[in-house]
Structure formats: C-alpha cells, structure tokens
Amino acid sequence: MDKKTIMESLARESHEKGGFNGTWLYAEKGEIVSKGAVGWRDPENTLPITEETIFQLASVSKTFTACAVMLAVRQGLLSLEDRIVTYFPELTAYEGVTVRHLLNHTGGVPDYFDDMDWFFRIWREEKRVPGNDEILRFLCETSCGPSFAPGEKLEYSNTGYNLLALLVERLSGIPYEEFLQRNIFEPAGMSSTRCCHIRRDGIPFANFARASVPEEDRCVADVDSKRYGEVIAFDGLNGDDYVFTNIFDMLAWDRALREGKVLTLEEQQMMYTPGKLNSGEDAVYDEDDHQGYGFGWAVEHNEQFGLVVSHSGGMPGVATWFERFIDADRTLVFLCNRDSMDYRAFKGFYTALEKLARDQEPEPIRTIENLAVKDPDKSRWESFCGRYEHPDDADFIVDEVWMRDGELWAKAVDEDGEMTFRLYPIGENEFGRKGGMLKLSFDDGCLKFDDYTCKKL
DSSP: OOOHHEEEEEEHHHTTHHHHHHEEEEEEEEEEEEEEESSSSTTTTTBBOOOTTTTOOGGGGHHHHHHHHHHHHHHTTTTTOGGGGGTTTTTTTTTTTHHHHHHHHOOOOOOGGHHHHHHHHHHHHHHHHGGGGGGHHHHHOOOOOOOSOOSSSOOOOHHHHHHHHHHHHHHTSSHHHHHIIIIIITTTTTTOEEEEEEHOOOOOTTTTTTOOEETTTTEGGGGOOTTTGGGGGEEEEEESSSEEEEEHHHHHHHHHHHSSSSSOOHHHHHHHHHHHHTTTTBOEEEEEEEEESSSSSSSEEEEETEEEEEEEEEEETTEEEEEETTTTTEEEEEEEOOOSSHHHHHHHHHHHHHHHHOOOOOOOOHHHHHOOOSSSOOOOOOHHEEEEETTTOOOEEEEEEETTTTTEEEEEEEEEEEEEEEEEEETTTEETTTTEEEEEEEEEEEEETTTTTEHHH
C-alpha cells in the first residue's frame, strides 16, 4: 500500500470538493511516510498554505496542559490529590474536586461554552477580552453550578483545563505561556511553537493560518463572521486552547515524549491511564470507540496496534487531530484552518487517514452532491414547507422549511445563532445538508431529525 501517494491524492480531492484546507503528516517509527499542504491560510485565498504554516491547535493544546501539571507535580508544587479549593478558596461549590478530577474531566466543573454570554457581555460592555485568571470570577458568577458530584461521571470541561493552567501559573510564579516555553517547547525542540493570543494581542507569526468560516458562499475570518465573530471573547483563556504550531513540531513533540525528554515514561504511563469513577469503573470518554480519558489524552487499547492515545481540537474555522500509536510507534497529525464547505468531504479525508494509519483501505470521498438523488420527485416538497415546533432539549433546532428556485431550504438555530442551508434529497422524503451529517425526513406533517419528531405548526 503506497500510503504516501494515497494520502496526497485524498488531500487534493478533499480540498477540491470543499473539505480539507490545511496540512497533514503521518510517520512510522519517527520517519515521515506522508506529509503535505493544500489550500489557503487567509480567507481571501491569496496566501498558500505550506508545510511550515502555523495553526491554532484548539483542544489538542490540552496535551501540553496535562504535561505542565505533571511537571509541577514533579517539582513538588502540588499533588494530583490536592483539592482545588486549597488554591482557589472562592470555589466553595467545588469542595471535593481534585487536580486529578480536572485532568480527566470527572470533576463536574461546568464548561464555559454552557454560558458563553458571560464572556460576550465582558467583550461587548467592557470592550476587553477576559484573562484566564477571570475563570474564577466566571465560576462564581455563572448560573451553571456543578454538573455532578466529583467522580460521579465523565463530562468534558474546557473550564477544568483553564483552572489547571491558572494553577500552574500561580504555583510556578511565571506566566503560563512562559512555563510552557521553558519547560516543554524548548526542551522538545519545538522552535515554531508558542502559547499566545493572536486575536487579542495581534498575529505573531509570519506564516500563520487564519481561522476562516464559510459565510454566504465565501470565506471570512472567524472574527469577521456574523455567527462566530465573538469568538474573540475567549482569546484570553489558557489551558484548553491557544497553542500554535506546525506539523513538524507536532512530530517533534511525539519524539520528545517517546525519548523521555520532557516527561519520564512512568509519568506518561499515568497520563495514558483512564480515569476511574467513584463506582470503580473506567470513566468512558467515547463509548462508540471504547475510549477512556487519562490526563490530556483520549485512551484506546486496539487489538492490533496496542495502546493508542489521541486528542482532537475544534473551534470556528479550526479542526485538528493528533494521534499517537504508543506500541506501534506511528504518528498522525492534521491541522486545518477553514470550516469545510461540504462536511462529508472533510470527514471522508479524516476517516481515510485513520484507516491508512491502521493499514486499511480507505473509502472514496463522497460529498452531498454525490449522494443526492438525481431528478428527484418534487411533487410533495411544497407540503414539507412551513414552521416546525422546537424540541425543549435540542441543541440544534430546525425552525422553518421553504422552497427557493425549485429547491428545499431550511433555517436552523443552534447556540451560535441562525443558519440557512439547502436540503439535498438523499432518499424518499429524506434530506441532508452540506454543513454536517444531519439527516432530516418528512412524514405526515412532521419533521424528524436525530431522535426528535417535530410537528408542523
């Protein structure tokens, strides 16, 4: 199997179909098998991406935060069983939460995305970006209290990693960004990597890929987007995001870990051990993939390849993936700076990389146009049009359906606001859209999607 040629071909095809825009690298035993770059690092399509281009990592940054905590433990600054109220006494609602709980998302600390308006209000009213130290104020003021008792279950929390970064900063006595630079990036040989805040403070890289999102048939920078522009309100946080790097430094990070340059192999083994619940069971991160969550890593035990650890990252205009086959010594990373025009084209590329890294033949990349029924029967489409009721517990709501130029369109609402999209027929009375894998079906005056059935109003 010629993985190099196949990956290059798939990257080009996905990009041409509105999917992948970024860089990728795949290595076996430290030797690069395939790498490359496709697309643009600016929304205007004037600056080509190169293999050296710098990308925002989003939540892949958590691997560095967990490493920083382990280094602080080694230095005797704290222990994994320390309760966070010892250091943050104002967080009385989180009395039983420990450092370990924060690391493996079992502390019940609410995610700041559950109350984004708190950050938006500061940005709108005070005209400033909140710093990471204000995460304490957020937890005291937000209406979102503890989600569950410490150790009761696993629920992903970006806020928990903000607290970890703040803890490292306060106990070490130096800014968190500087702690990472001195103790991780420099020892690992990651010369193109830094933790910083480009939206708040300005772009520090000459070869930086700006996060871009599709909007009205063109791409715009995330901060200029009608739906996502207020993402700047989060740009003062640390720990959950805001490490910037390229594919070569991510390979250097993999090798530094394997060689014990930053953390010992024993320390890493602790990080690759799934958290435990109060019941004694493993805390499950992804039931479909049978993954647990250790310290900053999703953990999988694969029958063929042994221990596999990984992390994904996502923000508006940002999609990243870092996967390390610990026993088989394989490394896969891709960095993307643009939301896809057709999500299936992006997912097809991602899934193909995953299969190739596991010595499997990839599936062809298909878009919604490839799946759409040719010359569909539109005789009933007018009856599908109208307003639909809103499920009380849905994060994504389809509000209205109408005809335009002979095609069906829909308006939906999610936590980021409203969106409109064309519906493509993919079966009898069944439709899909470009922006995701959502399937909608119409029947007897009802609209069905996910597990919801919504009556026409």
